[in-house]
Amino acid sequence: MQAVLLAGGLGTRLRSVVSDRPKPMALIGDKPFMEYVVLELVRHGVDSIIFAVGYKGSMVEEYFKDGSAWGIQVSYAYEEELLGTAGAIKNAGSQIQSDRFLVLNADTFYRIDYSRLMELGKERDLDMALVLREVPDVSRYGQAVLKDGWLTSFNEKTEEKRRGTINGGIYLLRRDLLDEIPEGKVSLEQEMIPKWLSEGKKLGGLVSGGYFIDIGIPEDYYRFAEDVRRGEVNLW
Numbered sequence: 001m002q003a004v005l006l007a008g009g010l011g012t013r014l015r016s017v018v019s020d021r022p023k024p025m026a027l028i029g030d031k032p033f034m035e036y037v038v039l040e041l042v043r044h045g046v047d048s049i050i051f052a053v054g055y056k057g058s059m060v061e062e063y064f065k066d067g068s069a070w071g072i073q074v075s076y077a078y079e080e081e082l083l084g085t086a087g088a089i090k091n092a093g094s095q096i097q098s099d100r101f102l103v104l105n106a107d108t109f110y111r112i113d114y115s116r117l118m119e120l121g122k123e124r125d126l127d128m129a130l131v132l133r134e135v136p137d138v139s140r141y142g143q144a145v146l147k148d149g150w151l152t153s154f155n156e157k158t159e160e161k162r163r164g165t166i167n168g169g170i171y172l173l174r175r176d177l178l179d180e181i182p183e184g185k186v187s188l189e190q191e192m193i194p195k196w197l198s199e200g201k202k203l204g205g206l207v208s209g210g211y212f213i214d215i216g217i218p219e220d221y222y223r224f225a226e227d228v229r230r231g232e233v234n235l236w
Contacts, residue, residue: 001118002098003046006088007034007106008054008079017218022056024106025063026215028225032063033215034106036228038070039235044114046102047072050095052088054079085188089173090181103171103188109224109233110170111210120149120206121172128177128196130205131168133212138164144205151203154193165207169214177201 007024018026024034038049049072053060057078067074077092089103100121102114112131121129130151132144142155143164154167167189181192197203211233215221227233 001046001102002048002050002096003041003102003104004050004052004077004089004092004096005034005037005104005106006052006085007060008052008057008082008088014216014218014221017221021059022053023215025056025059026221028228033109033221033224034060035063036109036233036235037104037106038064038072040109040111041102041104041114042070042072043235046114048075048097049073050075050077050092051106052077052079052092054082082185084185086181086186086192087184089188090178090183090186093178096175096178099175100172101175103173105169105214107216108169108212108214110168110208110212112168112170112208113206113210116206117170117172120204121174124149124204125202126172126204127174127201128193128203129172130193130203131170132165132205132207133168134163134165134207134209136163137161138166141166146205146207149204149206151197151205154197154203155189168208168212 007022014023025032051060053076061076064074075095077095079088079091083091117129139158139161143158144167145153213220213224215224
């Protein structure tokens with residue numbers, strides 16, 4: 001199984017604590033955050049990773065090299081300018097060989113059942129499968145709704161404060177969808193997923209209550225470091 005790790009963002013909100021490296025390379029002890037993401041993928045059978053990199057991307061390549069230290073194949077897709085999530089996937093397209101491949105944000109650690117996600121994609125012949133997570137207040141986000149495993153709405157804004165499901169940021173895509181992403185800066189979440197949903201593409205997913213953290217702000221970066229220190233996140 002192949003995965004694309006989106007690591008090309010500038011990470012401006014984390015600059016106060018991590019100014020010398022890309023956000024996913026922020027150190028947790030003596031290891032970069034993204035190594036935890038990589039090890040979680042390897043643990044679930046991913047054997048090839050494409051790092052979609054931009055800002056100081058050479059630091060990612062210097063650390064992970066060819067991936068042999070983790071028993072995987074690694075390649076790199078460099079962005080000369082910010083391309084957005086879908087644009088970054090498109091930019092990595094020539095290196096994607098799997099009929100279906102995973103896409104993840106490299107600054108997010110999310111424990112899910114990858115085998116179930118892949119089975120869902122195969123059983124329903126989905127064009128795209130998404131992982132959703134439940135939150136206490138969907139009004140802070142755009143709500144994503146599943147009905148019998150099928151995605152019925154995405155990024156739907158609501159002012160009502162209530163529990164619901166939102167995008168968890170892990171996707172399983174059919175390779176054919178790459179042809180439908182235009183060149184340049186394109187958002188997967190704001191442009192392509194709503195477009196595919198309106199066109200009747202086969203989009204489905206599952207809800208996962210596994211451990212989740214996005215280190216986009218200093219508070220969550222420190223929280224993850226503390227969770228690692230206490231043994232709540234242990235991959236070795």
